[in-house]
Amino acid sequence: xxxxxxxxxxxxxxxxxxxxxxxxxxxxxxxxxxxxxxxxxxxxxxxxxxxxxxxxxxxxxxxxxxxxxxxxxxxxxxxxxxxxxxxxxxxxxxxxxxxxxxx
Numbered sequence: 001x002x003x004x005x006x007x008x009x010x011x012x013x014x015x016x017x018x019x020x021x022x023x024x025x026x027x028x029x030x031x032x033x034x035x036x037x038x039x040x041x042x043x044x045x046x047x048x049x050x051x052x053x054x055x056x057x058x059x060x061x062x063x064x065x066x067x068x069x070x071x072x073x074x075x076x077x078x079x080x081x082x083x084x085x086x087x088x089x090x091x092x093x094x095x096x097x098x099x100x101x102x103x
Contacts, residue, residue, distance in 0.1 A: 055067070
């Protein structure tokens with residue numbers, strides 16, 4: 001499953017998160033940056049819905065964190081899909097939740 005979002009510090013910078021069988025791939029096509037967190041290394045994750053969607057995925061490696069945002073029109077759907085997969089793959093050891101805020 002692949003989801004296109006944008007970098008938290010630059011809404012014009014596209015980033016992609018891909019959920020594979022073994023983990024989460026995070027890439028930025030314009031900078032060619034790439035990160036991977038295996039599901040076995042996920043320490044926690046959270047989603048937030050202000051006027052856009054924000055996703056944080058934390059690794060057991062403190063130097064490795066994934067953070068990206070999604071446009072408002074797809075945010076709730078993307079966050080739900082991603083968190084459903086993470087809950088299934090990672091299990092109950094993490095802090096999993098979707099937080100909704102009304103603007």
